[in-house]
Amino acid sequence: xxxxxxxxxxxxxxxxxxxxxxxxxxxxxxxxxxxxxxxxxxxxxxxxxxxxxxxxxxxxxxxxxxxxxxxxxxxxxxxxxxxxxxxxxxxxxxxxxxxxxxxxxxxxxxxxxxxxxxxxxxxxxxxxxxxxxxxxxxxxxxxxxxxxxxxxxxxxxxxxxxxxxxxxxxxxxxxxxxxxxxxxxxxxxxxxxxxxxxxxxxxxxxxxxxxxxxxxxxxxxxxxxxxxxxxxxxxxxxxxxxxxxxxxxxxxxxxxxxxxxxxx
Ligand SMILES: NC(=O)c1ccc[n+]([C@@H]2O[C@H](COP(=O)([O-])OP(=O)(O)OC[C@H]3O[C@@H](n4cnc5c(N)ncnc54)[C@H](O)[C@@H]3O)[C@@H](O)[C@H]2O)c1
Numbered sequence: 001x002x003x004x005x006x007x008x009x010x011x012x013x014x015x016x017x018x019x020x021x022x023x024x025x026x027x028x029x030x031x032x033x034x035x036x037x038x039x040x041x042x043x044x045x046x047x048x049x050x051x052x053x054x055x056x057x058x059x060x061x062x063x064x065x066x067x068x069x070x071x072x073x074x075x076x077x078x079x080x081x082x083x084x085x086x087x088x089x090x091x092x093x094x095x096x097x098x099x100x101x102x103x104x105x106x107x108x109x110x111x112x113x114x115x116x117x118x119x120x121x122x123x124x125x126x127x128x129x130x131x132x133x134x135x136x137x138x139x140x141x142x143x144x145x146x147x148x149x150x151x152x153x154x155x156x157x158x159x160x161x162x163x164x165x166x167x168x169x170x171x172x173x174x175x176x177x178x179x180x181x182x183x184x185x186x187x188x189x190x191x192x193x194x195x196x197x198x199x200x201x202x203x204x205x206x207x208x209x210x211x212x213x214x215x216x217x218x219x220x221x222x223x224x225x226x227x228x229x230x231x232x233x234x235x236x237x238x239x240x241x242x243x244x245x246x247x248x249x250x251x252x253x254x255x256x257x258x259x260x261x262x263x264x
Pocket of ligand 1: 011012013014015016017018035036037038041061062063064089090091092123127151152153154197198199200201202203204205206
């Protein structure tokens with residue numbers, strides 16, 4: 001699809017990867033709608049895109065809230081008349097091991113609180129589901145063609161210290177095949193579904209990681225650096241433009257080989 005003139009809704013579009021996707025899509029001539037929890041950051045990104053000659057709107061929205069996701073999609077339609085690209089990008093981490101032991105006694109010292117498990121599932125998994133559902137139902141009803149894009153992660157292969165996060169990211173990477181299959185069953189042929197799995201990307205989310213672990217992981221990256229958000233945005237552009245890309249996941253990791261071990 002040609003990006004110029006499309007309407008793109010991006011959750012978590014006020015920071016990091018989502019912000020970069022919003023800027024890239026707007027620069028290509030899409031009308032961009034950002035849904036995010038951070039009102040100040042939403043305003044900043046919308047203002048900057050608009051001042052650069054692009055078209056953008058922002059909505060304060062929590063992806064875990066059904067009504068917020070409906071309102072976000074309604075706002076996109078009200079502002080720009082359609083929805084063509086839906087990027088389920090908002091995501092969080094809350095890292096920790098399930099069982100933590102005392103170094104001296106070997107006995108359990110601490111366990112991962114269920115709140116830390118549920119919080120990540122709620123944002124990354126339920127939030128992505130609601131984003132896709134509320135976007136897709138309007139696209140189907142109005143026969144608006146387009147693509148649903150989930151932001152997964154290379155950690156879908158299983159990263160120690162991220163049982164919650166990795167569980168959500170492996171799940172959303174399955175959705176392109178599931179949803180493209182469901183759309184086939186229902187005779188919906190004009191909405192593609194893709195996921196993109198970044199490696200470690202230089203964004204604020206990484207501040208929540210153990211920095212020693214991050215440094216060790218970066219040494220396993222073939223290109224020996226973090227991926228830039230603009231490199232993920234370039235993959236989103238490719239996914240929108242290439243009509244043959246469907247029911248699949250694209251990894252953009254800089255060559256993350258885990259040469260030695262996943263346990264850092
Ligand atoms: N940075 C990385 O290394 C990396 C790697 C792989 C995948 N990812 C994924 O990319 C996506 C974006 O991550 P990022 O690195 O840009 O993070 P980020 O922290 O820079 O941005 C995340 C954005 O999501 C918003 N957000 C958080 N919870 C929300 C909610 N409940 N409702 C609405 N908005 C919410 C935040 O306000 C923020 O603007 C996430 O899904 C993340 O898991 C990131």
